[in-house]
Amino acid sequence: MSGKIVLYNLNLSPPVRVVKTVARLLDLDLEIRDVDLLNGEHLKEPYIKLNPEHTVPTLVDTDGFAIWDSHTICAYLVDKYAKDDSLYPKDLQLRARCNQRLFFDASSLFVRLRDCSVHVLWKGGKEVPKDKVDPIYAAYDILEVFLASDPFLVGNKLTIADISVSITLGLLEVYAPLQSDKHPKILAWLKRVKETIPFFDEINSSSPEQYNKMIQGALEKNRQS
Incomplete structure:
Protein backbone atom coordinates (compact mmCIF):
# COMPACT_ATOMS: atom_id res chain seq x y z
CA MET A 1 0.00 0.00 0.00
CA ALA A 82 9.96 14.13 13.08
CA LYS A 83 13.33 15.70 12.33
CA ASP A 84 14.14 15.71 16.04
CA ASP A 85 12.68 14.42 19.29
CA SER A 86 11.58 17.73 20.83
CA LEU A 87 7.86 16.90 20.64
CA TYR A 88 8.38 13.45 22.20
CA PRO A 89 11.80 13.32 23.90
CA LYS A 90 13.94 10.21 23.64
CA ASP A 91 15.64 10.99 26.95
CA LEU A 92 14.31 8.28 29.26
CA GLN A 93 13.22 10.54 32.12
CA LEU A 94 11.75 13.25 29.90
CA ARG A 95 9.84 10.63 27.92
CA ALA A 96 8.54 9.12 31.15
CA ARG A 97 7.27 12.54 32.23
CA CYS A 98 5.70 13.08 28.84
CA ASN A 99 3.99 9.68 29.00
CA GLN A 100 2.72 10.42 32.50
CA ARG A 101 1.11 13.66 31.29
CA LEU A 102 -0.40 11.84 28.32
CA PHE A 103 -1.85 9.19 30.63
CA PHE A 104 -3.19 11.98 32.85
CA ASP A 105 -4.98 13.41 29.84
CA ALA A 106 -6.41 10.00 28.91
CA SER A 107 -7.35 8.73 32.37
CA SER A 108 -8.30 11.94 34.19
CA LEU A 109 -9.16 14.80 31.87
CA PHE A 110 -10.70 13.03 28.89
CA VAL A 111 -12.56 10.54 31.10
CA ARG A 112 -14.26 13.43 32.89
CA LEU A 113 -15.17 15.02 29.57
CA ARG A 114 -16.59 11.75 28.29
CA ASP A 115 -18.60 11.21 31.49
CA CYS A 116 -20.26 14.61 31.16
CA SER A 117 -20.94 14.09 27.45
CA VAL A 118 -22.49 10.67 28.01
CA HIS A 119 -24.63 12.02 30.86
CA VAL A 120 -26.14 14.73 28.65
CA LEU A 121 -26.16 13.22 25.17
CA TRP A 122 -26.99 9.57 25.85
CA LYS A 123 -28.49 9.38 29.34
CA GLY A 124 -30.88 12.30 29.07
CA GLY A 125 -29.37 14.42 31.80
CA LYS A 126 -31.28 17.64 32.42
CA GLU A 127 -28.29 19.30 34.06
CA VAL A 128 -24.64 18.51 34.71
CA PRO A 129 -24.48 17.57 38.41
CA LYS A 130 -21.92 18.86 40.83
CA ASP A 131 -20.47 15.39 41.34
CA LYS A 132 -19.38 15.42 37.69
CA VAL A 133 -18.06 18.98 37.69
CA ASP A 134 -16.08 18.77 40.94
CA PRO A 135 -13.70 16.06 39.61
CA ILE A 136 -12.85 18.33 36.67
CA TYR A 137 -11.77 21.08 39.05
CA ALA A 138 -9.82 18.51 41.08
CA ALA A 139 -7.93 17.60 37.89
CA TYR A 140 -7.27 21.29 37.24
CA ASP A 141 -5.65 21.52 40.68
CA ILE A 142 -3.26 18.72 39.73
CA LEU A 143 -2.49 20.40 36.43
CA GLU A 144 -1.60 23.60 38.30
CA VAL A 145 0.96 21.57 40.26
CA PHE A 146 2.40 20.10 37.05
CA LEU A 147 3.01 23.67 35.86
CA ALA A 148 4.43 24.97 39.14
CA SER A 149 8.01 25.40 37.94
CA ASP A 150 8.17 24.81 34.18
CA PRO A 151 6.67 26.73 31.24
CA PHE A 152 5.43 23.52 29.62
CA LEU A 153 4.27 20.15 30.93
CA VAL A 154 7.66 18.54 30.28
CA GLY A 155 10.23 21.22 31.01
CA ASN A 156 11.04 24.08 28.68
CA LYS A 157 9.75 22.78 25.35
CA LEU A 158 6.38 22.05 23.83
CA THR A 159 5.59 18.32 23.59
CA ILE A 160 2.68 16.21 22.45
CA ALA A 161 1.54 16.22 26.09
CA ASP A 162 0.94 19.98 25.95
CA ILE A 163 -0.99 19.61 22.72
CA SER A 164 -3.18 16.79 24.03
CA VAL A 165 -4.01 18.38 27.35
CA SER A 166 -4.65 21.88 25.99
CA ILE A 167 -7.09 20.64 23.36
CA THR A 168 -8.99 18.50 25.87
CA LEU A 169 -9.32 21.53 28.15
CA GLY A 170 -11.04 23.45 25.37
CA LEU A 171 -14.15 21.29 25.75
CA LEU A 172 -13.83 20.66 29.49
CA GLU A 173 -14.30 24.38 30.03
CA VAL A 174 -17.87 24.01 28.77
CA TYR A 175 -18.57 22.30 32.11
CA ALA A 176 -15.88 23.81 34.36
CA PRO A 177 -14.52 27.20 33.23
CA LEU A 178 -10.97 28.00 34.27
CA GLN A 179 -10.71 30.80 36.83
CA SER A 180 -7.92 33.38 36.85
CA ASP A 181 -7.61 33.38 40.65
CA LYS A 182 -7.47 29.58 40.97
CA HIS A 183 -5.77 28.52 37.74
CA PRO A 184 -3.26 31.25 36.79
CA LYS A 185 -0.55 28.82 35.71
CA ILE A 186 -2.90 26.86 33.46
CA LEU A 187 -4.18 30.03 31.82
CA ALA A 188 -0.64 31.34 31.26
CA TRP A 189 0.41 27.96 29.87
CA LEU A 190 -2.55 27.83 27.48
CA LYS A 191 -1.57 31.23 26.14
CA ARG A 192 2.01 30.00 25.75
CA VAL A 193 0.90 26.87 23.86
CA LYS A 194 -1.18 28.92 21.44
CA GLU A 195 1.68 31.35 20.87
CA THR A 196 4.03 28.43 20.18
CA ILE A 197 1.64 26.85 17.65
CA PRO A 198 0.65 29.68 15.30
CA PHE A 199 -2.16 27.67 13.67
CA PHE A 200 -3.60 26.35 16.95
CA ASP A 201 -6.79 28.41 16.75
CA GLU A 202 -7.26 27.58 13.07
CA ILE A 203 -7.69 23.92 13.98
CA ASN A 204 -9.27 24.23 17.41
CA SER A 205 -10.99 27.55 18.10
CA SER A 206 -14.46 26.81 16.70
CA SER A 207 -14.94 23.40 18.35
CA PRO A 208 -15.64 24.52 21.96
CA GLU A 209 -18.41 26.82 20.73
CA GLN A 210 -19.90 24.08 18.56
CA TYR A 211 -19.69 21.58 21.41
CA ASN A 212 -21.26 24.02 23.87
CA LYS A 213 -24.13 24.67 21.46
CA MET A 214 -24.70 20.94 21.08
CA ILE A 215 -24.65 20.34 24.85
CA GLN A 216 -26.92 23.28 25.65
CA GLY A 217 -29.37 22.12 22.97
CA ALA A 218 -29.38 18.59 24.38
CA LEU A 219 -29.92 19.85 27.93
CA GLU A 220 -32.88 21.94 26.81
CA LYS A 221 -34.37 19.02 24.91
CA ASN A 222 -33.89 16.71 27.88
CA ARG A 223 -35.62 19.19 30.22
CA GLN A 224 -38.64 19.30 27.92
CA SER A 225 -38.98 15.55 27.65
Missing part, protein backbone atom coordinates in the same frame (compact mmCIF):
# COMPACT_ATOMS: atom_id res chain seq x y z
CA SER A 2 1.28 3.47 -0.82
CA GLY A 3 0.04 7.04 -0.89
CA LYS A 4 -0.94 9.48 1.82
CA ILE A 5 -1.32 8.84 5.52
CA VAL A 6 -5.06 8.47 6.18
CA LEU A 7 -6.76 9.95 9.24
CA TYR A 8 -10.31 8.94 10.05
CA ASN A 9 -11.90 12.12 11.26
CA LEU A 10 -14.60 13.73 13.38
CA ASN A 11 -13.86 17.44 13.61
CA LEU A 12 -15.49 17.95 17.00
CA SER A 13 -13.34 15.25 18.62
CA PRO A 14 -10.44 16.64 20.71
CA PRO A 15 -8.27 13.55 20.07
CA VAL A 16 -8.73 13.95 16.32
CA ARG A 17 -7.68 17.60 16.50
CA VAL A 18 -4.65 16.66 18.58
CA VAL A 19 -3.46 14.39 15.78
CA LYS A 20 -4.16 17.04 13.15
CA THR A 21 -2.16 19.59 15.15
CA VAL A 22 0.83 17.28 15.60
CA ALA A 23 0.73 16.19 11.96
CA ARG A 24 0.82 19.79 10.82
CA LEU A 25 3.77 20.52 13.09
CA LEU A 26 5.52 17.63 11.36
CA ASP A 27 4.53 18.90 7.88
CA LEU A 28 2.65 15.69 7.15
CA ASP A 29 0.04 15.66 4.40
CA LEU A 30 -2.95 13.71 5.68
CA GLU A 31 -5.85 12.32 3.72
CA ILE A 32 -8.89 13.09 5.87
CA ARG A 33 -11.79 10.64 5.81
CA ASP A 34 -14.83 11.64 7.83
CA VAL A 35 -16.56 9.01 9.97
CA ASP A 36 -20.34 9.33 10.37
CA LEU A 37 -20.77 8.33 14.01
CA LEU A 38 -24.43 9.40 14.12
CA ASN A 39 -25.29 6.78 11.50
CA GLY A 40 -23.06 4.15 13.07
CA GLU A 41 -20.40 4.03 10.37
CA HIS A 42 -17.80 3.36 13.07
CA LEU A 43 -19.61 0.14 13.99
CA LYS A 44 -19.56 -1.33 10.49
CA GLU A 45 -17.05 -2.85 8.09
CA PRO A 46 -14.54 -1.81 6.92
CA TYR A 47 -13.97 0.60 9.81
CA ILE A 48 -14.34 -1.92 12.62
CA LYS A 49 -11.81 -4.17 10.86
CA LEU A 50 -9.27 -1.34 11.06
CA ASN A 51 -10.12 -0.50 14.67
CA PRO A 52 -12.04 -3.06 16.75
CA GLU A 53 -12.54 -0.41 19.45
CA HIS A 54 -14.35 1.63 16.75
CA THR A 55 -13.06 4.97 18.02
CA VAL A 56 -11.80 8.10 16.32
CA PRO A 57 -9.18 8.95 15.39
CA THR A 58 -7.78 5.99 13.54
CA LEU A 59 -4.65 6.45 11.44
CA VAL A 60 -3.51 4.28 8.55
CA ASP A 61 0.09 4.83 7.48
CA THR A 62 1.26 4.62 3.88
CA ASP A 63 2.21 0.95 4.29
CA GLY A 64 -1.23 0.01 5.61
CA PHE A 65 -0.28 -0.02 9.29
CA ALA A 66 -3.35 1.01 11.34
CA ILE A 67 -3.23 2.50 14.83
CA TRP A 68 -5.70 4.32 17.07
CA ASP A 69 -5.77 6.37 20.29
CA SER A 70 -4.52 9.91 19.72
CA HIS A 71 -1.70 9.65 22.27
CA THR A 72 -0.32 6.53 20.61
CA ILE A 73 -0.77 7.99 17.13
CA CYS A 74 1.12 11.17 18.04
CA ALA A 75 4.00 9.29 19.64
CA TYR A 76 4.21 7.06 16.57
CA LEU A 77 4.18 9.98 14.13
CA VAL A 78 6.91 11.85 16.00
CA ASP A 79 9.10 8.76 16.34
CA LYS A 80 8.75 7.97 12.63
CA TYR A 81 8.55 11.33 10.89
Whole structure:
Protein backbone atom coordinates (compact mmCIF):
# COMPACT_ATOMS: atom_id res chain seq x y z
CA MET A 1 0.00 0.00 0.00
CA SER A 2 1.28 3.47 -0.82
CA GLY A 3 0.04 7.04 -0.89
CA LYS A 4 -0.94 9.48 1.82
CA ILE A 5 -1.32 8.84 5.52
CA VAL A 6 -5.06 8.47 6.18
CA LEU A 7 -6.76 9.95 9.24
CA TYR A 8 -10.31 8.94 10.05
CA ASN A 9 -11.90 12.12 11.26
CA LEU A 10 -14.60 13.73 13.38
CA ASN A 11 -13.86 17.44 13.61
CA LEU A 12 -15.49 17.95 17.00
CA SER A 13 -13.34 15.25 18.62
CA PRO A 14 -10.44 16.64 20.71
CA PRO A 15 -8.27 13.55 20.07
CA VAL A 16 -8.73 13.95 16.32
CA ARG A 17 -7.68 17.60 16.50
CA VAL A 18 -4.65 16.66 18.58
CA VAL A 19 -3.46 14.39 15.78
CA LYS A 20 -4.16 17.04 13.15
CA THR A 21 -2.16 19.59 15.15
CA VAL A 22 0.83 17.28 15.60
CA ALA A 23 0.73 16.19 11.96
CA ARG A 24 0.82 19.79 10.82
CA LEU A 25 3.77 20.52 13.09
CA LEU A 26 5.52 17.63 11.36
CA ASP A 27 4.53 18.90 7.88
CA LEU A 28 2.65 15.69 7.15
CA ASP A 29 0.04 15.66 4.40
CA LEU A 30 -2.95 13.71 5.68
CA GLU A 31 -5.85 12.32 3.72
CA ILE A 32 -8.89 13.09 5.87
CA ARG A 33 -11.79 10.64 5.81
CA ASP A 34 -14.83 11.64 7.83
CA VAL A 35 -16.56 9.01 9.97
CA ASP A 36 -20.34 9.33 10.37
CA LEU A 37 -20.77 8.33 14.01
CA LEU A 38 -24.43 9.40 14.12
CA ASN A 39 -25.29 6.78 11.50
CA GLY A 40 -23.06 4.15 13.07
CA GLU A 41 -20.40 4.03 10.37
CA HIS A 42 -17.80 3.36 13.07
CA LEU A 43 -19.61 0.14 13.99
CA LYS A 44 -19.56 -1.33 10.49
CA GLU A 45 -17.05 -2.85 8.09
CA PRO A 46 -14.54 -1.81 6.92
CA TYR A 47 -13.97 0.60 9.81
CA ILE A 48 -14.34 -1.92 12.62
CA LYS A 49 -11.81 -4.17 10.86
CA LEU A 50 -9.27 -1.34 11.06
CA ASN A 51 -10.12 -0.50 14.67
CA PRO A 52 -12.04 -3.06 16.75
CA GLU A 53 -12.54 -0.41 19.45
CA HIS A 54 -14.35 1.63 16.75
CA THR A 55 -13.06 4.97 18.02
CA VAL A 56 -11.80 8.10 16.32
CA PRO A 57 -9.18 8.95 15.39
CA THR A 58 -7.78 5.99 13.54
CA LEU A 59 -4.65 6.45 11.44
CA VAL A 60 -3.51 4.28 8.55
CA ASP A 61 0.09 4.83 7.48
CA THR A 62 1.26 4.62 3.88
CA ASP A 63 2.21 0.95 4.29
CA GLY A 64 -1.23 0.01 5.61
CA PHE A 65 -0.28 -0.02 9.29
CA ALA A 66 -3.35 1.01 11.34
CA ILE A 67 -3.23 2.50 14.83
CA TRP A 68 -5.70 4.32 17.07
CA ASP A 69 -5.77 6.37 20.29
CA SER A 70 -4.52 9.91 19.72
CA HIS A 71 -1.70 9.65 22.27
CA THR A 72 -0.32 6.53 20.61
CA ILE A 73 -0.77 7.99 17.13
CA CYS A 74 1.12 11.17 18.04
CA ALA A 75 4.00 9.29 19.64
CA TYR A 76 4.21 7.06 16.57
CA LEU A 77 4.18 9.98 14.13
CA VAL A 78 6.91 11.85 16.00
CA ASP A 79 9.10 8.76 16.34
CA LYS A 80 8.75 7.97 12.63
CA TYR A 81 8.55 11.33 10.89
CA ALA A 82 9.96 14.13 13.08
CA LYS A 83 13.33 15.70 12.33
CA ASP A 84 14.14 15.71 16.04
CA ASP A 85 12.68 14.42 19.29
CA SER A 86 11.58 17.73 20.83
CA LEU A 87 7.86 16.90 20.64
CA TYR A 88 8.38 13.45 22.20
CA PRO A 89 11.80 13.32 23.90
CA LYS A 90 13.94 10.21 23.64
CA ASP A 91 15.64 10.99 26.95
CA LEU A 92 14.31 8.28 29.26
CA GLN A 93 13.22 10.54 32.12
CA LEU A 94 11.75 13.25 29.90
CA ARG A 95 9.84 10.63 27.92
CA ALA A 96 8.54 9.12 31.15
CA ARG A 97 7.27 12.54 32.23
CA CYS A 98 5.70 13.08 28.84
CA ASN A 99 3.99 9.68 29.00
CA GLN A 100 2.72 10.42 32.50
CA ARG A 101 1.11 13.66 31.29
CA LEU A 102 -0.40 11.84 28.32
CA PHE A 103 -1.85 9.19 30.63
CA PHE A 104 -3.19 11.98 32.85
CA ASP A 105 -4.98 13.41 29.84
CA ALA A 106 -6.41 10.00 28.91
CA SER A 107 -7.35 8.73 32.37
CA SER A 108 -8.30 11.94 34.19
CA LEU A 109 -9.16 14.80 31.87
CA PHE A 110 -10.70 13.03 28.89
CA VAL A 111 -12.56 10.54 31.10
CA ARG A 112 -14.26 13.43 32.89
CA LEU A 113 -15.17 15.02 29.57
CA ARG A 114 -16.59 11.75 28.29
CA ASP A 115 -18.60 11.21 31.49
CA CYS A 116 -20.26 14.61 31.16
CA SER A 117 -20.94 14.09 27.45
CA VAL A 118 -22.49 10.67 28.01
CA HIS A 119 -24.63 12.02 30.86
CA VAL A 120 -26.14 14.73 28.65
CA LEU A 121 -26.16 13.22 25.17
CA TRP A 122 -26.99 9.57 25.85
CA LYS A 123 -28.49 9.38 29.34
CA GLY A 124 -30.88 12.30 29.07
CA GLY A 125 -29.37 14.42 31.80
CA LYS A 126 -31.28 17.64 32.42
CA GLU A 127 -28.29 19.30 34.06
CA VAL A 128 -24.64 18.51 34.71
CA PRO A 129 -24.48 17.57 38.41
CA LYS A 130 -21.92 18.86 40.83
CA ASP A 131 -20.47 15.39 41.34
CA LYS A 132 -19.38 15.42 37.69
CA VAL A 133 -18.06 18.98 37.69
CA ASP A 134 -16.08 18.77 40.94
CA PRO A 135 -13.70 16.06 39.61
CA ILE A 136 -12.85 18.33 36.67
CA TYR A 137 -11.77 21.08 39.05
CA ALA A 138 -9.82 18.51 41.08
CA ALA A 139 -7.93 17.60 37.89
CA TYR A 140 -7.27 21.29 37.24
CA ASP A 141 -5.65 21.52 40.68
CA ILE A 142 -3.26 18.72 39.73
CA LEU A 143 -2.49 20.40 36.43
CA GLU A 144 -1.60 23.60 38.30
CA VAL A 145 0.96 21.57 40.26
CA PHE A 146 2.40 20.10 37.05
CA LEU A 147 3.01 23.67 35.86
CA ALA A 148 4.43 24.97 39.14
CA SER A 149 8.01 25.40 37.94
CA ASP A 150 8.17 24.81 34.18
CA PRO A 151 6.67 26.73 31.24
CA PHE A 152 5.43 23.52 29.62
CA LEU A 153 4.27 20.15 30.93
CA VAL A 154 7.66 18.54 30.28
CA GLY A 155 10.23 21.22 31.01
CA ASN A 156 11.04 24.08 28.68
CA LYS A 157 9.75 22.78 25.35
CA LEU A 158 6.38 22.05 23.83
CA THR A 159 5.59 18.32 23.59
CA ILE A 160 2.68 16.21 22.45
CA ALA A 161 1.54 16.22 26.09
CA ASP A 162 0.94 19.98 25.95
CA ILE A 163 -0.99 19.61 22.72
CA SER A 164 -3.18 16.79 24.03
CA VAL A 165 -4.01 18.38 27.35
CA SER A 166 -4.65 21.88 25.99
CA ILE A 167 -7.09 20.64 23.36
CA THR A 168 -8.99 18.50 25.87
CA LEU A 169 -9.32 21.53 28.15
CA GLY A 170 -11.04 23.45 25.37
CA LEU A 171 -14.15 21.29 25.75
CA LEU A 172 -13.83 20.66 29.49
CA GLU A 173 -14.30 24.38 30.03
CA VAL A 174 -17.87 24.01 28.77
CA TYR A 175 -18.57 22.30 32.11
CA ALA A 176 -15.88 23.81 34.36
CA PRO A 177 -14.52 27.20 33.23
CA LEU A 178 -10.97 28.00 34.27
CA GLN A 179 -10.71 30.80 36.83
CA SER A 180 -7.92 33.38 36.85
CA ASP A 181 -7.61 33.38 40.65
CA LYS A 182 -7.47 29.58 40.97
CA HIS A 183 -5.77 28.52 37.74
CA PRO A 184 -3.26 31.25 36.79
CA LYS A 185 -0.55 28.82 35.71
CA ILE A 186 -2.90 26.86 33.46
CA LEU A 187 -4.18 30.03 31.82
CA ALA A 188 -0.64 31.34 31.26
CA TRP A 189 0.41 27.96 29.87
CA LEU A 190 -2.55 27.83 27.48
CA LYS A 191 -1.57 31.23 26.14
CA ARG A 192 2.01 30.00 25.75
CA VAL A 193 0.90 26.87 23.86
CA LYS A 194 -1.18 28.92 21.44
CA GLU A 195 1.68 31.35 20.87
CA THR A 196 4.03 28.43 20.18
CA ILE A 197 1.64 26.85 17.65
CA PRO A 198 0.65 29.68 15.30
CA PHE A 199 -2.16 27.67 13.67
CA PHE A 200 -3.60 26.35 16.95
CA ASP A 201 -6.79 28.41 16.75
CA GLU A 202 -7.26 27.58 13.07
CA ILE A 203 -7.69 23.92 13.98
CA ASN A 204 -9.27 24.23 17.41
CA SER A 205 -10.99 27.55 18.10
CA SER A 206 -14.46 26.81 16.70
CA SER A 207 -14.94 23.40 18.35
CA PRO A 208 -15.64 24.52 21.96
CA GLU A 209 -18.41 26.82 20.73
CA GLN A 210 -19.90 24.08 18.56
CA TYR A 211 -19.69 21.58 21.41
CA ASN A 212 -21.26 24.02 23.87
CA LYS A 213 -24.13 24.67 21.46
CA MET A 214 -24.70 20.94 21.08
CA ILE A 215 -24.65 20.34 24.85
CA GLN A 216 -26.92 23.28 25.65
CA GLY A 217 -29.37 22.12 22.97
CA ALA A 218 -29.38 18.59 24.38
CA LEU A 219 -29.92 19.85 27.93
CA GLU A 220 -32.88 21.94 26.81
CA LYS A 221 -34.37 19.02 24.91
CA ASN A 222 -33.89 16.71 27.88
CA ARG A 223 -35.62 19.19 30.22
CA GLN A 224 -38.64 19.30 27.92
CA SER A 225 -38.98 15.55 27.65
